[in-house]
Amino acid sequence: MLSEADLRSRYKDRLPVLEQVRQDLAIETSEILAEVPHIDRISYRVKSIDRFVEKVREKATNSVYNEPLREVEDQIAGRVLVLFRSDLAVVMDAICSEFTSVELRRKAPRTTEFGYESDHSIFVIPPQVMPSTWKNAPSAPATFELQVRTLFQHAWAEPQHDLGYKSAKNLSEDSERELAWAAASAWGADQALQRVAERLSIEPKIEPGSAT
Amino acid sequence: MRIEAADGTKRSKMLLGRWHGNLQHRASKLSTFACLFQYQPYSAEPMPPSTAAQTRRLYAFEVPPQRNVEKPLPPAGGLVQAATTVSVAIDESTESISVGKWIDADLQIDSASQDRSHVIRNLAIAIAFGSDADALSGAAQIAAHLSACTDRRSKDSLLMIVVADDDKATEVKLWTFPQDSVFQFSPSRRLGKGPSVQATEAFSRGSHLRKAAVFRGQNRRTDFLSCRVVDFQVNASARAAADFWIEHFLDARLSLGSALGTKILAKVLRETVGAACNAEERLELVGAAQALRQSNREKWSIASVADELLREPARSNLLAHPVAKRNKDSLFSLDRDAFDKLINFRVYQLDTGVWVSAPFTDEPEGVEIEKAGDDRRLTATGLVVAETVRSRHA
Numbered sequence: 001m002l003s004e005a006d007l008r009s010r011y012k013d014r015l016p017v018l019e020q021v022r023q024d025l026a027i028e029t030s031e032i033l034a035e036v037p038h039i040d041r042i043s044y045r046v047k048s049i050d051r052f053v054e055k056v057r058e059k060a061t062n063s064v065y066n067e068p069l070r071e072v073e074d075q076i077a078g079r080v081l082v083l084f085r086s087d088l089a090v091v092m093d094a095i096c097s098e099f100t101s102v103e104l105r106r107k108a109p110r111t112t113e114f115g116y117e118s119d120h121s122i123f124v125i126p127p128q129v130m131p132s133t134w135k136n137a138p139s140a141p142a143t144f145e146l147q148v149r150t151l152f153q154h155a156w157a158e159p160q161h162d163l164g165y166k167s168a169k170n171l172s173e174d175s176e177r178e179l180a181w182a183a184a185s186a187w188g189a190d191q192a193l194q195r196v197a198e199r200l201s202i203e204p205k206i207e208p209g210s211a212t
Numbered sequence: 213m214r215i216e217a218a219d220g221t222k223r224s225k226m227l228l229g230r231w232h233g234n235l236q237h238r239a240s241k242l243s244t245f246a247c248l249f250q251y252q253p254y255s256a257e258p259m260p261p262s263t264a265a266q267t268r269r270l271y272a273f274e275v276p277p278q279r280n281v282e283k284p285l286p287p288a289g290g291l292v293q294a295a296t297t298v299s300v301a302i303d304e305s306t307e308s309i310s311v312g313k314w315i316d317a318d319l320q321i322d323s324a325s326q327d328r329s330h331v332i333r334n335l336a337i338a339i340a341f342g343s344d345a346d347a348l349s350g351a352a353q354i355a356a357h358l359s360a361c362t363d364r365r366s367k368d369s370l371l372m373i374v375v376a377d378d379d380k381a382t383e384v385k386l387w388t389f390p391q392d393s394v395f396q397f398s399p400s401r402r403l404g405k406g407p408s409v410q411a412t413e414a415f416s417r418g419s420h421l422r423k424a425a426v427f428r429g430q431n432r433r434t435d436f437l438s439c440r441v442v443d444f445q446v447n448a449s450a451r452a453a454a455d456f457w458i459e460h461f462l463d464a465r466l467s468l469g470s471a472l473g474t475k476i477l478a479k480v481l482r483e484t485v486g487a488a489c490n491a492e493e494r495l496e497l498v499g500a501a502q503a504l505r506q507s508n509r510e511k512w513s514i515a516s517v518a519d520e521l522l523r524e525p526a527r528s529n530l531l532a533h534p535v536a537k538r539n540k541d542s543l544f545s546l547d548r549d550a551f552d553k554l555i556n557f558r559v560y561q562l563d564t565g566v567w568v569s570a571p572f573t574d575e576p577e578g579v580e581i582e583k584a585g586d587d588r589r590l591t592a593t594g595l596v597v598a599e600t601v602r603s604r605h606a
Contacts, residue, residue, distance in 0.1 A: 031475055071434050098469030100318035102328050102437050121323070124437050127316040127467045128476065128539040138381045142434050 001066075004053060010069060011052050017131050018046040018141075022076050024129035025144060029078055032098045036090060038083040040151055047075050067139055073122050074145040081154050085194045088119055091148050099123040102143065114183035116157055119148040152193075156186035265376035265383055267299035269339065269347055273355035273371045275388070277362035287355040287371070291348060302374050302387055305417055306424065312515050312541045315441040316467035317425075317458050331357065332425075332462055333436050336384045340375050341431040347375070358388065361461045363452060367391040370415035384427045384436075392416040420444050423457045438467060446543065447509050454510070466511070466543055473512075473544025477504075478554035480514055480533045488529065491597045496526040501555055502569070505548060515540040560590055568592055 002010065026044040033039050047055075052075065056068040065071040080091050092104070103122035109115035122143050125134075134140035149157065160179055163171075171179075273289030292298060319330045335357075338350035351373045358371055367390060374385040396410040416422070424442040429435025441458055448454040458464050468476075481501055488494045500521035504512070514536045518527045531540055558576070560568040568590060570576035578594040 028472055032469075032471065066432060067430070071432055073434065098472050100320070100438075100465065100467065101323045102321040104323040124318050124467070126469075126472070127542045128472070132538070136381075136428055138428075138430060138435075142437060 002068075004057070007056060007068065008049055008053055011049055014069070014075075015046060015049070017133070018076055021125065021129050021131065021144075022046050025076060025078060025125075028098070028126070028129065029080070029095065029146075032094055033080065033091060036087075036094050038087045039091070040081040040083060042078065042080050044076060044078040047072070047077065069139045070141060073141070073143045075141050076125075077145040077147070079147045079149065079154075081149055081151055083151060083193070084197050085150055085190050086197070088148050088150065092119060092121065095121075095123070095146065095148075099126060099146075109183075114180050114187055116160065116183070117149070117153045117187070118157060121146050121148075150190050152186040152190045156183050265378045267296070267374055267376045268382075269373075269375035270299055270302075271339075271348070271351035271355075271371075271373040272298070273351070273373075275355055275359045275362065275369045275371050277364045277366040277368070278359045279361060279363050281360075281364070284356070284359060286352065287359050289355060289371070290352070291344075298372070299374055299376070301417065302372055302385065305387060305422070306385065306426070309424075309442050312513070312519075313442060313444075314541070315443060315446065315458070315543045316438065317441045317462065317464040318438045318467045319436075319462065319464045321437060328433055328437070330463065332464075333427075336386075336427050336436055337431060339373060340382045340384045340427075340436075354386065358461055361456065363456075367413075381428050381430055381435075386425045388423050389415040389417055390419050390421040392419055425457075425462055439464065447511050449508065466545065468539070468542040468544040470545040470547050471550060473542065474547040474550045475554060476535060476539055477512065477514055477517065477544075477546070478551055480530060480536045481517075482555055484526070484530045484533055488526070491595070493526045493529070495597060496522055497530070500526070501557065504546065505552060505557065510545050511543050512546050513539075513541055513543045516543075562590060 022044045026042060029042050029044070033042065052068075052072060055072060056065060059065055080095075082088060082091055095101075096104075101121050101123050103120075105120045106117075107120055108117045122145055125142060125144055127135075131140075160183070163175075163179065270292045271290060272292050273287040275287045276285065278284040319333050321328050321330045321333065332354070335350040335354050339347045339354070342350060354373065355371050358369070362369070369391060370389045372385075372387045372389070374383075374387070376383045376385070391413050392415070394412060394414045394416070396412050398408045398410075400407050421444070422442070423445075425439045426441075427436045427439045439462070441462070441464075443457040445453045445456070446458065458466070466473075481497060485494055485497045488497060500517060503521050504517065514530065518530045518536075518540070522530060530536060558570045560570075560581075562568065568579065570579055578592055580591045581588050582591075583589075
């Protein structure tokens with residue numbers, strides 16, 4: 001196992017290549033979704049050195065990673081935000097037709113609770129964006145992560161991540177309840193938007209001034 | 213050649229017992245295969261010092277075609293002892309395939325499973341990292357799976373599974389060599405006796421129908437998700453033959469998706485046309501685009517387009533495109549409709565029986581289209597730089 005300093009140093013050396021792959025994946029994802037409606041945004045990021053080292057340190061107690069430079073799968077991670085819940089499956093299907101998925105998980109709270117919701121997936125880095133120096137290199141990443149969320153799922157998840165996840169131990173009951181209320185509101189807003197979108201897609205348009 | 217179970221465990225003994233009957237019948241073919249490989253009799257010869265990977269396990273099975281057979285027989289075979297000579301021959305087979313002939317393929321992992329489960333992946337990992345008994349069992353299951361995927365009109369094939377380690381990773385190579393009819397020639401050895409020729413069957417290392425899949429990695433969840441494949445039938449006109457190795461046997465797919473591959477090729481062609489320094493080269497590239505649209509062949513790579521459809525300097529210029537440099541060998545299924553749209557291949561049919569085609573541009577130079585009432589009138593002017601006779605228009 002590498003020391004933290006070695007890990008930090010080797011990850012730092014890798015950043016320019018990760019950045020190139022990030023850009024290429026962002027372009028390819030945009031091309032895949034070019035004809036798909038209701039995409040709000042597509043973004044990719046490279047995990048920062050601190051977050052990478054922190055993640056490895058957190059998982060070290062459970063011996064999750066033998067070779068973190070290979071096994072941390074969100075060194076490059078993308079996110080696609082969509083307008084409606086029904087777009088989640090459409091986007092995932094389109095991406096799965098071009099990138100090879102090895103893991104698809106819908107993160108959702110229990111049915112009696114409200115909380116974090118997002119579709120997480122792990123894909124194989126395709127050969128056309130794989131740097132030649134990474135091919136057959138056992139410590140190079142082979143996979144990347146992609147999340148697909150609605151705007152409301154994202155609107156709740158990001159501040160919650162900052163407020164709740166980072167200081168989970170210090171949250172009061174009231175704070176937890178308010179976060180749950182915000183999650184419920186975001187879920188409710190998604191449901192309402194979806195219902196309206198479905199009604200508009202099946203109901204005939206009412207022309208202004210026409211007799212009803 | 214001697215085929216044995218890996219160890220003395222009950223499981224492997226049982227498997228060997230089941231194979232025994234088959235082995236008796238198939239011994240002659242396996243012996244012939246051994247001859248072709250110039251295989252030496254069993255001995256505890258040491259492995260030669262390896263410059264790269266060191267063979268640790270090697271299995272061989274004679275695989276009968278048993279697709280849709282109700283009660284298939286287990287293929288005969290097992291662990292090959294003293295695998296040095298055979299593994300050298302396998303290495304030669306691997307090295308004889310030029311870089312551009314290897315195909316990147318991704319296994320179709322059950323993405324809902326917690327452990328990235330996949331029939332071939334699970335077995336390849338067991339063969340590479342499992343106990344001797346598990347590895348033998350895994351190899352036998354791969355042989356049985358290959359047998360169950362193989363159409364009964366095919367001949368038997370020889371499946372070789374090699375596990376080799378280097379200082380960084382472990383490789384699992386699956387090679388299958390088809391049976392072929394051969395002559396065996398023996399020159400006269402005794403006075404008064406002429407040479408003898410024997411018609412026999414053997415497993416051919418050089419056959420166009422041989423196939424391979426190579427996995428490389430370590431025993432972790434991020435590895436053995438993809439493999440490199442040799443399959444010269446991938447563009448066979450018969451769908452069953454084209455899909456047999458990658459889709460049916462490996463349960464994998466090409467790593468480069470159809471839509472992205474088509475976009476990349478169209479982009480490279482379009483930009484190479486834009487940068488072409490003379491009309492002849494442009495025409496060459498346009499001709500390649502036309503040929504692609506008309507071809508029945510499904511799978512292409514940028515390299516195969518360059519090598520098969522272009523002459524110099526268009527070929528080199530296409531391969532010199534920055535995107536092509538990185539992607540040239542990635543095989544993908546060409547989406548012709550999407551390709552047509554991407555290269556903007558407009559074809560005008562005139563009332564005079566003349567066809568005018570204008571790829572790669574929204575406003576073709578020298579072509580004017582003017583409204584004439586409800587009709588449109590096309591006028592094309594330019595120098596004729598080439599003339600060909602074709603049975604079909606562009």
